[in-house]
Amino acid sequence: MPAPADPAAREAYELERAHVFHSWSAQASVDPIMMAGGLGSHVWDEDGRRYLDLSSQLVNTNIGHQHPRVVAAIREQAEALCTISPAFGSAPRAQAAARIAGLAPAGMEKVFFTNGGAEAVENAVRMARLHTGRTKVMSQYRSYHGATPTAIQLTGDTRRWANEFAPAGVVHFFGPFLYRSHFHASTPEQECERALAHLEELIAFEGPGTIAAIILETVPGTAGIMPPPPGYLAGVRALCDRHGIVMILDEVMAGFGRTGSWFAFEQHGVVPDLITFAKGVNSGYVPLGGVIISDAIAADFDERPYPGGLTYSGHPLATAAAVATIDAMRDERIVENAARIGAEVLEPGLRELQERHPSIGEARGVGVFWALDLVKDRETREPLAPYGGTSAPVAGVVAAARQAGALLFMNYHRIHVVPPCVITEDEAREGLAILDEALAVADAATV
Secondary structure, eight states: OOOOSSHHHHHHHHHHHHHOOOTTSOGGGOOOOOEEEEEBTEEEETTOOEEEETTHHHHTOTTOBTOHHHHHHHHHHHHHOSOOOTTSOOHHHHHHHHHHHHHSOTTOOEEEEESSHHHHHHHHHHHHHHHHSOOEEEEESSOOOOSSHHHHHHOOSGGGGGGOOSOOOEEEEOOOOGGGOSSOOSSHHHHHHHHHHHHHHHHHHHOGGGEEEEEEESSOTTTTOOOOOTTHHHHHHHHHHHHTOEEEEEOTTTTTTTTSSSSGGGGGTOOOSEEEEOGGGTTTSSOOEEEEEOHHHHGGGSSSOOSOOOTTTTOHHHHHHHHHHHHHHHHTTHHHHHHHHIIIIIHHHHHHHHHHOTTEEEEEEETTEEEEEEEEETTTTEESSOTTOOOHHHHHHHHHHHHHTEEOEEETTEEEEOOOTTOOHHHHHHHHHHHHHHTHHHHTTOO
16 A cells, blocks of 8 residues: 555655554555544544445444544543542443443353453353363364463464463364264254364363363354354253263354344343453543453452453543443344344345356355355365465455455455444445455456
8 A cells, every 4th residue: 555645644654664563464565555544334544434334343343433422432431430440449340341241141240341352262161160170271273362372272273383381281173064064964953963073072072071162153253254054053061961071162253243133142042151352442542451251260269369450441531431422323223234134235235246257166144244255166165265375366456445445354255245333234235345346356267
């Protein structure tokens, strides 16, 4: 991208290039768009170019950019008290915990606050290990749980490989994914049955009495947005109950309206023991995450100290933003909007694109949480980019969409269509039209 034209913005761009060490990047190739503002489903750069944000940044601005109620809540809290030690109480933290617990299933009354999703996963695993007295944790290969020491080893994708410095007692398994089935299944029912049999066998070989927890993204996000088949989560719940294993559901990306319900697991009729959250709880306006804890696990620490903590746990600005976000989502029926836009616009629109574009092997998702699986050949389902990498055609789709005024989320051979939960029908249709044109780049690379 060219440097911004405005001298002050150009100076900021040069400072960014010179001094900011970017995540997941070879530093010499970093060339960021310098963003200046946003509102609702749009952002704009320092040159005033507007973009429809179909990425929700990192799938976190569920309530959209610069929601006035959330901005006002942060401003009001900043004027009263910017920060306080977590050893003290504060009204915004108490109110945020009460609202979050009120959204959770019955029997989950306590919330431990962190600064983000990875720390939430770290603490959920710690709680499970302390509760069970066991060490091992099982997670799926197609997953992402964060980049802190335990969370990155729970992660199933390639980013784990360079970070396996020490054993963390993690065992990976294959979850259900019918389009690229590990189990040679031909129906959702077969995929569910065989995936559960695979997990049950691994539990037996690892030793049920050694396994503290099974952690799953309710709907795997970065790994490909693969809603589990009916019955799968209930089957995992049954296995956990049978062997005294803690069930952790990672709702960091899927939670707070993204799938068209407050939590994605509500659509599957299961109740986990621990729930991790972050991103959507306050749309990332101020960093915040946490763990919702079952009463049985919370009771372990009624008389003994919990051996964990964070300097900024339940930070006043972050929790004030969460209270305002949850209240606005309720009052403005934002979760319901996500469900409606998904069912009435994105699902039919993306499936229609799949019919017309040979590069789309599968469109899958729920709510405002969708992925296009791009392929070279629909018959062989060969991905349009290698596992752990990218390709010129996939990157070309993203570049073409950006040139046309839309931001997409790309991972390997997939394009993720994940707009804010507040997106309007007209904006969603505009995004589909831009995507329609951009996919010509991928189509040219198909067999």
